[in-house]
Amino acid sequence: MKASPAVATLLLISLLGGERSLAVDFPWVGRGITLDASLNCPYISHRGGTVFLQLSLQTPDIGISKRRPMNLAVVLDRSGSMEDESKITYARKALMSLIDQLSSEDIFSLVIYDDVIEVLKRAGRVGNKSELKRLVQNVHPRGSTNLGGGMVEGFRQAEKYASKEYVNRVILLSDGLANTGVTDQGELNRIVRRYRSRSISLSTMGVGLDYNENLMMGLSEHGGGNYYFIESPNSLASIMNKEFNLMSKAVAHNAFIEITPGAGVEIRDVIGCEFGSESRKFKIPVGDLYAKDRREFTVELQVPPGSESFVVASGSLQYETEFGWLRTSPSFSTTIRYTKDVVIIEKNRDMEAQAKADIAVSTRKVERAMEALDAGNHEEAAKEIDDARQMIISSPAAASGAGAAILGEQAGRLGTYQKSLKDSVGDARRAKKAIQFDNYKTQKNQQ
DSSP: OOOOHHHHHHHHHHHTTTOSBOOOSOTTSOTTOEEEEEESOSEEETTOEEEEEEEEEEOOOOOOSSOOOEEEEEEEEOSGGGGGGGHHHHHHHHHHHHHHHOOTTOEEEEEEESSSEEEEEEEEEOOOHHHHHHHHHTOOOOSOOOHHHHHHHHHHHHHTTOSTTSEEEEEEEESSOOOSSOOOHHHHHHHHHHHHTTTOEEEEEEESSSSOHHHHHHHHHHHEEEEEEESSGGGHHHHHHHHHHHHHTEEEEEEEEEEEEOTTOEEEEEETSOOEEETTEEEEEEEEEETTOEEEEEEEEEEOOOSSEEEEEEEEEEEEETTEEEOSOSEEEEEEEEESOHHHHHHTOOHHHHHHHHHHHHHHHHHHHHHHHHTTOHHHHHHHHHHHHHHHHTOTTTTSHHHHHHHHHHHHHHHHHHHHHHHTTTOOHHHHHHHHHHHHHHHTTOO
16 A cells, blocks of 8 residues: 555654654655754763763754644733833734734634633634734723733633644733732743643743743743743834744744763753753753754763763654654764873863853853842842853853854853943843843844
């Protein structure tokens, strides 16, 4: 019996399972995705120590002629504060622009919330766009902010049509603090992870200076989507358009990198990412991948004493397609060598991997600075930023061609953060949101 094109594609994928790169001629399979791994120190002292594993994940520009249909739920804050700075007016314009881009094949739902949750458009085909715009135009601010309730209803709407046929996404927009309903960040994160396991991702958009950036960024991290700080509401339409364009280029969904460390190797941290472990396998959530996408992940490893060489870590990218899970491609395996000669260690140092590792570690320091700001300790925040900049300037890779340019860019960003903090004494809301968002983009390789 002759296999169908889809089955033939999956057979080809199975045959290519152990390769670093996946290349198959089918539009919705993540063809050409590569996962490269390098160590900042391929040689290490026989006494063991800390090394950084740099993972570079890249997708090609595969030139999709027709985008995948969307199952999109928009959750809009209509609390009283949305009246300020005409935020609701700009939000309505952004939504109407989004509606113009939807096709008859897309599923769309619209949820609005204050202290009451209201479904203006139940999940279903887009239908009459003029009618949809009329509904949007009649949204007016009132009440408080039941962010959790609105978000959950958005997930419920998306869940009705959630399948591998669609790009399943909830977009949550808010300008204020979650002050009624479920407000605990841990519980909200658990809700988001539960729906993420059902292949529904979440992107968050914080508008103005009064929303909880820790909450909104955390929700997007657990939801596998994107986070945006929108200081000026007049940029809402362009940000909504950016999110739509990303969704239009989705090539892999619910992706994660699974890492198996070598014997005795401990994974101390994955900088900029939540990660978990089970039976000596560590999972780094990646979220959705888009055409011409590049992600960088820095993994801190503690290597035990030893001699000769061994595989310090191996792993693979796993992700969903409309046919199910691809579990074995692309993959990597990285070897480290022991030596008693310090000269050999330094001579073989990978300066590009070193630069990326130092930048990643500096973003951790920026995170600690933001925690200090949350605690009201402006002086401690400034010290953490200064420490981060000094570390970048003194990096072993600072004088190398491979790492000098990106280290210089990071030193410049940190210098900007220092000035922003200095100018923000008395009201650090804008500085904190702007620095935290920029640091987020650095960690996600979105600069």
